[in-house]
Amino acid sequence: MSTEQRENLDAILRQNAFPFDSDVSEQRRLLKELASAQPLPTDVTVTAATLGGVPTAEITIDGVEPRHTVLYFHGGVYVIGDAFQAAGLASQVGRRTRAKVISVDYRLAPEHPYPAAVDDALAAYQALLESGTAPSDIVLAGESAGGALAVATLVNARDHGLPLPAAAFAMSPYADLTLAGATMETKREADPLFTPQAFPPRVADYTAGQDAAFGLISPIFADLSGLPPLIIQAGTHELLLDDAVRLARQAATADVQVTLDITPAVPHVFQAYYPILDEAAAALDRAGQLLTAHLSGSQTTGGPEQLSEIKGVNRFKFHEGKVEEFKRLSAQAMDIVRAKDTGTLQYEIYFNEDQSECVVYERYRDSKAVIEHGAHIGHLNEAIFATGSVSSELLGEPSAKLTAMIAGSGVPLFRPFLSMQGPLAGSGERAPGSVDTPPHSQERDRLT
Numbered sequence: 001m002s003t004e005q006r007e008n009l010d011a012i013l014r015q016n017a018f019p020f021d022s023d024v025s026e027q028r029r030l031l032k033e034l035a036s037a038q039p040l041p042t043d044v045t046v047t048a049a050t051l052g053g054v055p056t057a058e059i060t061i062d063g064v065e066p067r068h069t070v071l072y073f074h075g076g077v078y079v080i081g082d083a084f085q086a087a088g089l090a091s092q093v094g095r096r097t098r099a100k101v102i103s104v105d106y107r108l109a110p111e112h113p114y115p116a117a118v119d120d121a122l123a124a125y126q127a128l129l130e131s132g133t134a135p136s137d138i139v140l141a142g143e144s145a146g147g148a149l150a151v152a153t154l155v156n157a158r159d160h161g162l163p164l165p166a167a168a169f170a171m172s173p174y175a176d177l178t179l180a181g182a183t184m185e186t187k188r189e190a191d192p193l194f195t196p197q198a199f200p201p202r203v204a205d206y207t208a209g210q211d212a213a214f215g216l217i218s219p220i221f222a223d224l225s226g227l228p229p230l231i232i233q234a235g236t237h238e239l240l241l242d243d244a245v246r247l248a249r250q251a252a253t254a255d256v257q258v259t260l261d262i263t264p265a266v267p268h269v270f271q272a273y274y275p276i277l278d279e280a281a282a283a284l285d286r287a288g289q290l291l292t293a294h295l296s297g298s299q300t301t302g303g304p305e306q307l308s309e310i311k312g313v314n315r316f317k318f319h320e321g322k323v324e325e326f327k328r329l330s331a332q333a334m335d336i337v338r339a340k341d342t343g344t345l346q347y348e349i350y351f352n353e354d355q356s357e358c359v360v361y362e363r364y365r366d367s368k369a370v371i372e373h374g375a376h377i378g379h380l381n382e383a384i385f386a387t388g389s390v391s392s393e394l395l396g397e398p399s400a401k402l403t404a405m406i407a408g409s410g411v412p413l414f415r416p417f418l419s420m421q422g423p424l425a426g427s428g429e430r431a432p433g434s435v436d437t438p439p440h441s442q443e444r445d446r447l448t
Contacts (some may be wrong), residue, residue, distance in 0.1 A: 052127030075144025096288025181242030343369025
């Protein structure tokens, strides 16, 4: 990572300091000017819409067929910013999760203090569910105040009995409006954007006399039990660093799966500077990989969604001297899968101890994804199969097209009988059709 890039960014931010001590109307005007001066990538389209009566910006990326939805909340200490101004950063999350992004234009203080933003966020999420989008196909994300609002929305949705999304991603969350974080003082000199004095007026605008320690205002004080996985990122050169650290600690204490990702020597919401900062793009890449894993993993928790999945198990017994050829060809196939497949959820290769045989374990979202995968790597299959003797099985609910394609191929198709993952209640046996761990998994040498 580039020290020069970090130092240049720090200098730029200090030389062009945003006047957070000015009145809210002036801050809004200046932020709108700054946003309009930063054009979106040419492949990003933003469309005005509504969700649950709340204005939104729908963000799509050319060439990406969205399979998931990111419900995004912009930052701005609850008083500035809007859904469209956040489209640049929000689109980067969508790009890395191959998702459509819906950026929520929640109401702002001081005109609309708490609980307006919280109410709008919940209304948008509930409407997304009611539109038919499965919770397992949704992640929440946001930066600064929006990162905290994403977590508050999880708490609010849980308390209203709504099913929860697959995960949430919070960038530099503004999670403690009591301003009690130690780094409010210890990072005073390092932070190029904020001073501690900038926050109290904005807290008063939003809370309007309510207790700032209330959990939906400051989620570090909320009961986080039962929430889905959280991904929290922050930089070490920001006053709100301690908000991120304490939010992650609160989640871990509540038995929530949490990833705390701290990048040194970068400012508040450093991800927004991805065009000029390597650390920003790398952090977005890490978050995208985790979100994608949670979205994919949520499809295997049982229930109706699983019945559309197709799983494949191929067992190779190598011909003498052919294992290296198999590895070379499989590495080519793996590169193609990573670059082109949109519906492949898992594609892994496991060797036994002496590498005389292996198992290829595949998992696809549906029949369409299997057909797509075959079109991408079909030119390699003949050479791969020539390296050994192969036995194959498919497990899942195929389309008519896939059934016709495999008819007479010698690949047996096993249809799902039960979709429960893991042992059945009161039984030590696994449910038929629930193969999740390939043979030889105790001896695996993953080819990646």
